[in-house]
Amino acid sequence: MYDILNTMAHDVRDDVIRFAQQLVQTPSISGQEEALAQLTVKTMNELGYDEVFVDDMGNVVGIVKGEGSGPNVMYNSHMDHVSPGEESNWEYPPYGGVVDGGYIHGRAASDVKCGMASQIYAGHLIKKSGIKLQGDFIYTGVVQEEPAEMFGMRWLMDRTFKERGITFDVMISSEATSMDLYLGHRGRAELEVTTYGRTSHGSAPWLGVNAVYKMMPVIEAVQKIAETLPEDDFLGRATIALTIIGCSPGALSIIPDKCMVSLDRRLVRGEEREDFIGPIQEIIDDLAANDPDFKAEVALRTVEETSYRGVSDMCEKYMHAWAIEKDHPMVEKCVLALNAIGQKPGFGRWDFGTDASYVTGVLGIPSIGYSPMEEHYAHTPKDRCSIENIIKATAGNAAIAYAIAG
Known part of the structure; x- marks a missing residue:
């Protein structure tokens, strides 16, 4: 046959x-x-x-x-x-x-x-x-x-x-x-990290809190995390990569009060939500403990999808x-x-x-x-x-x- x-x-x-x-x-x-x-x-x-x-x-x-x-x-x-x-x-x-x-x-x-x-x-x-x-x-x-x-x-x-x-x-x-x-x-999780500041005129930055500057130590700490991620004998090493960065209001002559980055986290077997969200939250908590002006949050990205037949749902960017x-x-x-x-x-x-x-x-x-x-x-x-x-x-x-x- x-x-x-x-x-x-x-x-x-x-x-x-x-x-x-x-x-x-x-x-x-x-x-x-x-x-x-x-x-x-x-x-x-x-x-x-x-x-x-x-x-x-x-x-x-x-x-x-x-x-x-x-x-x-x-x-x-x-x-x-x-x-x-x-x-x-x-x-x-x-x-x-x-x-x-x-x-x-x-x-x-x-x-x-x-x-x-x-x-x-x-x-x-x-x-x-x-x-x-x-x-x-x-x-x-x-x-x-x-x-x-x-x-x-x-x-x-x-x-x-x-x-x-x-x-x-x-x-x-x-x-x-x-x-x-x-x-x-490997699996995949897309994390969104947001730092918050306070706007001021670009000519007087000392009157504001620049959210982009507050993101800089977060990025440095994330790079260090990348060196400690686990490895799977078959699937390879878990990774983390910064893929998108932006700020708002995002205009000339104004200090940004919000900075957003997307982190692409590739997962190996055995890793669960706490394993990829927890370390980022620890970075945020440590920075906040030493800087009264530091405010930030991390979340698993969620988006709305709609099919060609009109069916809509909220979807997490998380794959096992x-x-x-x-x-x-x-x-x-x-x-x-x-x-x-x-x-x-x-x-x-x-x-x-x-x-x-x-x-x-x-x-x-x-x-x-x-x-x-x-x-x-x-x-x-x-x-x-x-x-x-x-x-x-x-x-x-x-x-x-x-x-x-x-």
Whole structure:
């Protein structure tokens, strides 16, 4: 059966590549994914999925139903992408979906539309081959992954799947892995630190309290914290980085009474809220104890997100670290399946974050990354994906489903 999947993937090669081009040619910046959702729904219906629907948030779900007696496997891609930026930096049009040199070129080709095409067509291979899975093959395309709050995924898990009684035993993420199996990544928290002062005329600074100057010792202390953060044997070192700084009123001839910085804190396994907020609060408390004019606060950043279907919610900028082991039964099944079709995947981890932070880091359901895309092209003007990898990943995703749910 594995050999048949390889052959079938090559038989639908032109269709898969054409679909991947269509995906790249369909802009879907975060919060504007409706056209892409409609394209994927239309395609899955044409490919014979047993059930296809869009939930209230705007997430897309397609199911090839099994017999109900085995594990269910969920394939996941996010539908949104980041801005192309300045088009003059691109060799190929960002929404052209141009095929050249063995690659599909364009924004989101590597994050994650070519992986999406390989997942959706893997369900088609299962259906067309006549394989009777014991469990379900579930494809999910979620909204607004890029803002890093897991907005679409949380809704899909906590509402849509619960209301419809949909469950799964493992998630296969299409985030870029260069055909290897990725088993985790660090978490992320975005902290906001604010120092407060008092305005005065710029010609008489002694009459005010400059909030920017009050931020300076905070920044120095944060740099020292960076040297003491823990390290994970697999995920690497926890980090902290200042990414944004601003002040208000932010006008000429007026001393600022507020200064704000954003701290990007990358987390390793075992770190909880107190581990990344507590040290910053200690810095604030120590400075306040020695300076009567020092006033500051730290908070986990919270933002309001609204989906293209009008659903809004307040979202914390907080993602859990997670990892699963190489000898996990689901990982071993993936390796056996890929070996059976001639692929020899290695193991790795992502530098960036994914929605698996919620699925695995919060819900405890194992996630495994498997994708034709390469991480170093993501978010760059060289965004692209190997055509050969897309076809191999189509067969690979179908083989994984057969090994786990078959």
